[in-house]
Amino acid sequence: MKTLLICLLATVATATAWAQTEPAAPGQPTQPPTTVTSDTLRLDMDKRFGVFSGNVKVEGTDFSMDSRELEVFFDAKSKVERLVAIGEVKIVQPGRETTANKADYDVRTNKILLTGSPKIIEDGRTITAPEIVIDRNTNSMQTGGGGTKLVIPGGVGGQ
Numbered sequence: 477m478k479t480l481l482i483c484l485l486a487t488v489a490t491a492t493a494w495a496q497t498e499p500a501a502p503g504q505p506t507q508p509p510t511t512v513t514s515d516t517l518r519l520d521m522d523k524r525f526g527v528f529s530g531n532v533k534v535e536g537t538d539f540s541m542d543s544r545e546l547e548v549f550f551d552a553k554s555k556v557e558r559l560v561a562i563g564e565v566k567i568v569q570p571g572r573e574t575t576a577n578k579a580d581y582d583v584r585t586n587k588i589l590l591t592g593s594p595k596i597i598e599d600g601r602t603i604t605a606p607e608i609v610i611d612r613n614t615n616s617m618q619t620g621g622g623g624t625k626l627v628i629p630g631g632v633g634g635q
Contacts, residue, residue: 510536512546524550532561539569543579557583565590572598576608586612602627 515530526548534541544563551557559581567574577592590596590608596617606621 508537510534514546521550521554524552524554526550539567541568541579542566555583559583572596588612600629 512528513533514528517528519526528546532543532546541561543561543565547560548556549558561579565576565579574596576590576594580589588610594608595602595604603626605619605624607619609618
């Protein structure tokens with residue numbers, strides 16, 4: 477496998493993708509780089525598009541993500557504007573595990589759209605729905621498509 481450290485992805489993925497950390501304050505140490513590992517990478521900056529394929533693994537300071545593919549879309553200034561993880565997506569953070577078939581992250585809105593049997597397990601609680609939108613600006617989520625299910629171990633009150 478090829479291991480690639482890409483400044484554009486490292487900066488954006490660490491601060492915005494699925495990590496929950498804030499950028500370092502002036503004079504403070506910067507975040508370590510985010511590492512993206514995959515079998516292959518196709519990158520075409522003229523088309524402002526890149527795709528990591530096969531055994532994709534993203535490792536950050538307090539999160540990891542696995543998927544079969546990761547598409548990266550750039551704006552005219554070569555900044556990442558959108559990340560789309562496709563196929564057996566698994567995002568692990570302290571206290572939380574998220575799975576879906578697709579995770580579509582819009583950098584501008586700071587929202588993640590999870591589709592394809594998304595499931596979030598946090599502090600023992602499990603939520604599933606046809607679609608889950610996570611708004612990182614407000615630390616909130618909304619489900620859609622009907623069929624939302626929340627499982628609380630021990631029932632309400634944790635008994």
